Amino acid sequence: MSDFAPFKALVHQRCGLHLEGLAEARLFRAVASLQASTGLTDTTALLKQLTSDPALFDRFVSQLTVNETYFCREPEALNWLVSTYLPERLATQKPPLSIFSAGCSSGEEPYSLAMMLFERFGEQAKTLFTLTGGDLDHQILAKARHAVYGGMAFRALSPAFKERYFSPYQGRYKLHESLRQWVTFRPFNLLNANENSPGGPFDVILFRNVSIYFDKQTRHHIHQQLSQLLAPNGILLCGVTETLGNDLGVFELVEAQGIFYFRRAEQPAAVPTDHSHVVALCATPDDNSEGDSASKELASSTDLATNAPSEQAMQNTQTDSIIQQLQTAHRLLNQNAFDDAAKLLAALLKQQPWSIDALVLAGLVARWQQLPQLAYDYFKRATYVAPECWPAHFYLAELYRQGELSDEPSQRRQRYAAVVRLLTSTPTSAGGLETITSPLPPGDARFLAERYLEAANLTLASTSTTQGVD
Structure with a gap:
């Protein structure tokens, strides 16, 4: 175990990832892969190489996270965002509104929003909103930019929208080019908002199903970093099961229509009024559009x-x-x-x-x-x-x-x-x-x-x- 402690410390220092307990198995595999690719077995020499070679470190880190995601994950929050919150913001704020997916993995989350916004606003959506995804893993960002998916990625996506926004491609499915080009992907380190900055300020930041990799102290630091990227009246959305674990005092927790989100303590609460459009892109257990x-x-x-x-x-x-x-x-x-x-x-x-x-x-x-x-x-x-x-x-x-x-x-x-x-x-x-x-x-x-x-x-x-x- 002690042989792996320096690797844990390096990853935690640079990325904030908490590699104790169950995450150790992935660390062991990553170190073994690193030894095989470099031919180095001495821990000191391996750490020196890892520290001095950014590309090698990127490949190493890419093996340490699960990257288990799919389109329209936790659809209630996305539907509320697209059908209620963003239209309300547009009524009081000049576009474009900017949306950032922090820890976007292979791109399913920002692309889900792209499809949903296009469905809600049509071609005009591209002038009303900017979409950016950021992740530390350069390899997974390459996959996101390629926008080719299969298997479990589609398990929560309406079949009609899969057919509408994707085309068959080499046994899998590729997102239509117009939506693919709409979303920008950038390297992003949650521990340092100024390093490879994704831009901003952002009206909405999605930090969903990511914080499970970080301990409480690191999550608090990440919130401080994200606060630098958040517009004065912007909101931060976390995953459903992560909400309480992210109520750390940096932001104020607010509830609207059963959806919990964070905002700056001094900003007024949102009063959403637009319920005229229901996005059918995300499949839910209560979707009876084709019968009981x-x-x-x-x-x-x-x-x-x-x-x-x-x-x-x-x-x-x-x-x-x-x-x-x-x-x-x-x-x-x-x-x-x-x-x-x-x-x-x-x-x-x-x-x-x-x-x-x-x-x-x-x-x-x-x-x-x-x-x-x-x-x-x-x-x-x-x-x-x-x-x-x-x-x-x-x-x-x-x-x-x-x-x-x-x-x-x-x-x-x-x-x-x-x-x-x-x-x-x-x-x-x-x-x-x-x-x-x-x-x-x-x-x-x-x-x-x-x-x-x-x-x-x-x-x-x-x-x-x-x-x-x-």
Whole structure:
């Protein structure tokens, strides 16, 4: 452990990342990769090389964060921002309004806003708003600028908008050029707003699902840095589970229509009045635009159990082995061919009703088809068959945390706790999967589960304290 302490200190000093506990596994892998690429095994020589070579340090840091994100993450806040808050600001402030995504990862968040703003304001949106994303990881910024996505990136995006704003590209999907060019991406260190400054001042700063990587003292320092970038009457939005952990005294916490945000203590509270337009870009569990969701899920469940797979998806599967069928279903899932994947898996589960791989894959497919109850059923069956199936526990918890199912805090905490317990006991466990691998590596799943547990316990403690005072 002591051999890695200097690397922890260097990363914390330069980037603020807190690499204790569960994050250590990624640090170990990153150091091993660094040794292999440089040929250096001596810690002193390796640190000297890492400190003096910015490009090498960038590649090193890129291995230390999870970068697990997707379009329209936590849609309620984005819908409120686009449909209510920003129109109200435009009524009192001359455009353009500037929006900054701090810790933007591979770009899904600023591109989500680009699509939503274009839907709300049309072509005029490009003159009304500027969009900037910033991240410390140069490699992930390159991916953001390229704007090519697949798989889990689309799990919360309306299929209609995916078709409208993306085009097929080499087996994946590429964002239309006009929106891609609208968003600017810049290197950005949260610890130093003046280093590679992203510009500003910004009317809105998004600091969502990023602070889990930082301890309290570092988060306080980051807030001070972000305050330098925030316009006098601007707001700061954090992730839903991070709000209490970011109430650190630098900003004032405000609530509007169920959405919590931070503002400077001296500025007046927003009084949003525009409710005339509802953005349908972000899929939510209550979206009944095509009929009753429960009926749709029941019908889809029946279809999955009875329909034969499409000819293309099922060709030659009569002679394929179970492993080949699972691999085919996995490939279809990654290609976003959800219907074909679902039909293939339904047929497979008729043959092998207790296949852990098939159940987990079917749960992921159902989730991306926006059938959360069906996804729940598949994941729950997987945990019955294999209680050690940590991917199923993790995604069950995510269904609650992401609002895809009505939240049950005790169930959510129980599932995340199961992930931590299982992966603490066996850190590299496959979770009962024999053919496929979980979309989320075990080390990352354990890291996220522990952070979400911390956030849940913080919320629970705050609620208990409030109730005690009352």
